[in-house]
Amino acid sequence: MNQEDNASVNKLLQELEHHILNFEYGQSPSELYEPISYIMNLGGKRIRPLLTLMAYTLYKGDYEKILTPAMAVEVFHNFTLMHDDIMDDAPLRRGKPTVHEKWNANTAILSGDVMLVKAYAMLLNISPEKLPNCLRLFNQTAAEVCEGQQHDMNFETKEHVSEHAYIEMIRQKTAVLLGFALEFGALLADASDNDAKKLYDFGVNIGIGFQLKDDLLDVYADQAKFGKQIGGDIIANKKTFLLIKAKELAEGENKEKLNYWLNVKDFSKEEKVSAVTSIYNVLGIKELTESKMHDYFMKGFEQYASIKTPNEFAYQNLLNLTQDLVEREK
Amino acid sequence: MNQEDNASVNKLLQELEHHILNFEYGQSPSELYEPISYIMNLGGKRIRPLLTLMAYTLYKGDYEKILTPAMAVEVFHNFTLMHDDIMDDAPLRRGKPTVHEKWNANTAILSGDVMLVKAYAMLLNISPEKLPNCLRLFNQTAAEVCEGQQHDMNFETKEHVSEHAYIEMIRQKTAVLLGFALEFGALLADASDNDAKKLYDFGVNIGIGFQLKDDLLDVYADQAKFGKQIGGDIIANKKTFLLIKAKELAEGENKEKLNYWLNVKDFSKEEKVSAVTSIYNVLGIKELTESKMHDYFMKGFEQYASIKTPNEFAYQNLLNLTQDLVEREK
Missing domain, CATH: 1.10.600.10 (Farnesyl Diphosphate Synthase)
Structure with missing residues (x-):
């Protein structure tokens, strides 16, 4: 070609x-x-x-x-x-x-x-011989997306959410659909089962990475480049990866301060965002989240690198698109 | 067999x-x-x-x-x-x-x-070779059911609903799924396309008849046999086939009375049911609705009679089931 x-x-x-x-x-x-x-x-x-x-x-x-x-x-x-x-x-x-x-x-x-x-x-x-398999994968994906949304709603009223449960929730709610999107394209093009599976895993891993990036950007984005108000998740006590890790790691004074800000009803938004961000900074939450995010991105790109496509140009195109998404600042 | x-x-x-x-x-x-x-x-x-x-x-x-x-x-x-x-x-x-x-x-x-x-x-x-056709019919049916529900909701705020629009609404909201259920069974059993289509039409026609029967029973059921309060649709000004025909046919004093009961906010339920039923009786609404219902049932059973099944016992079974539904009093 x-x-x-x-x-x-x-x-x-x-x-x-x-x-x-x-x-x-x-x-x-x-x-x-x-x-x-x-x-x-x-x-x-x-x-x-x-x-x-x-x-x-x-x-x-x-x-x-x-x-x-x-x-x-x-x-x-x-x-x-x-x-x-x-x-x-x-x-x-x-x-x-x-x-x-x-x-x-x-x-x-x-x-x-x-x-x-x-x-x-x-x-x-799509061609009839591909239909059963593609629909089976789609049904599985669609059910998982609903399950992820229900877990997300459940988390709102839960006191404790573990890191594992959070990652599993974002995997279902957002990542599996990226995995399906990629695998679906591969299956329609008669790729090998191995490549199709690798592309699914690639999508799921970068999808989890994207959500961790979203969580990070809410707190650490450059306001000049970011479209939204910084700290929206902090104001809403949203159980992001950052908050979950902070609750897990905070001790003594930091724990007290964090609990204060999570429970106070009447507060200045600016003050709360600044105070919680300071706690995150002290606990190294940014670095922890970045490290986790990079793990998922790396795992994803390794899986992508192992596929056997005959088309180097298309391979680079998809690589560039996903890398742009990895590096986005909003 | x-x-x-x-x-x-x-x-x-x-x-x-x-x-x-x-x-x-x-x-x-x-x-x-x-x-x-x-x-x-x-x-x-x-x-x-x-x-x-x-x-x-x-x-x-x-x-x-x-x-x-x-x-x-x-x-x-x-x-x-x-x-x-x-x-x-x-x-x-x-x-x-x-x-x-x-x-x-x-x-x-x-x-x-x-x-x-x-x-x-x-x-x-189901077997893969039947999947595309069955799914196409199911998708068509599912979309029509949603369309029927939206029409039904639209009717609530509409001043005028025609008989034609009402029949089309109940066809979509309830009848096509009965048609699909029958056609689906036929297709899974490798019936001829002609029989499958006839069974679909049978289901749609008796489905419309069933809904007309529901409308009738709300007003004319035997309270001793009927599970619900008689006249619920009248109390709620529900645009049933009966009300649509009454609005179409009422003139002079009957029209005035009907409009009064449709617009009065503060009323005795018993009195309203009795008064509107009297108007229906004067206008012959019961007979009109029964005649319409019988037309649909008859059309449906004629279509059923024209299928070519090898199994007389199963044919009678399905005939009996649907006839029981036609004759139900609740």
Whole structure:
């Protein structure tokens, strides 16, 4: 394959966006289908379907054939966002009103339901002999994503969450879908089972790393580059990897201070963020989290390096995309 | 096939109940999976999976093979009940607290989501060559059920609903799933496309008839045999077939009276039920609805009579089951 035959990340993203923009989910009743177009067109980086397309191009060039099944992964992801936003009572999604705010909770429940059905319908656009295996993997992934969301909700009212339980939660809630996206692309391109499995593990490991990075950025991002308010997780007592490690390691005065800030009802947000960050600094939480994150990234990239793709250009493309994500500062 | 080889409705129902009772949806987190077992074991007549099994036995005897895919239809149905109950703010389901009442709305949303995923997983238990077609029909059906529910919610705030729009709503919300249940059983048993299609139409037509019967029973049931309070739909101004026809036909004094009862805020329930029933009686609404219902039943049974099953016993069994449902008084 010549380099000219290879699609750049931008070209893949452009075709994917075009496909998403023009996709017809259904017509009537409009109350059911408008929220789907709305959430799907709020933007986002389209990482998941892009991973599917890029995994496919590691082995085959005709990615146009799999735009619809690749998009199914994005539809599924946005279905989970639509329902998660109801559960989290979130007012905004990508800076715009969430579906349950713009319409109402019932519409968000039912539009979400039909989105999940449509994701399955889009997955059917693959050759029949691949369908049972791909659907089995998708079902497994979808159930795990729901399990992860339930664990996350459970953690809100739990006093103690272990590091292990936290990692397992983020694996299910966010990482397995990245793994599936990659494995799915590989399977559609007739990659070996070994490569497909390696790509799944690659996705899961970098997915866990990405979430640890999210946790880190909430506290240690450069405010000039970061889109959101620094310290949102600290203000909300969110059980991130940082807080879980701090609770595990804090002793004496630090433990007392941390408990004070976790329990005080009336506080200055700025003061709380600054005080908890100081405790994190004293305990070396940043370095601990970075080290954990790097372990997952490294493990992921090692797995990626062991696949047997004939296409060096596509290999570099996917490597660059994921490394950009690893190095993002917002 | 000898009559001894044939399974009675009771035997099918018994094996189905056993299969449902012992099915393992998932283990952890329990907050996600307990509500599924809860709603699935609230009882119910199991009509839909029974229709799948009975349609199968029209052509083949080894129905044990399809217990899991047949049960998928019941899991899907109960998923819609779990989410509909949130949307309708219903406190009770089969006399027991609804899932969102017993747990909370978030649990009912997420457990419902995972139920839909599990229904798909259960549908995978069919031979791979049948999978694409069966899944396509299921996706189409599932989307229509959601569309019907959205139309039903839309009707609540609409001034005028036409007879045509109402029939189309109940077709989508309740009838197509009965059609799918029958067609699915036929397809799994390698029936001809013609028979499969006829069974689908049979299910849809009797499904519409059943809903018209529900509408009728709310007003004209024998209170001694009926499980619920007579006139619940009248009290709630529910846009049933009866009310839609009455609004269409009422003139002069009847129209004034009907409008009065539809708009009055403070009223005696008993008086309202009695007054609206009188208007229905004057307008001949009962006979009109019965005639419409019989049209659908007749059309359905004609389609059923035209299938080419080799098994007279199974044919009679399914005929008896559906006729019992047609003649039920509660």
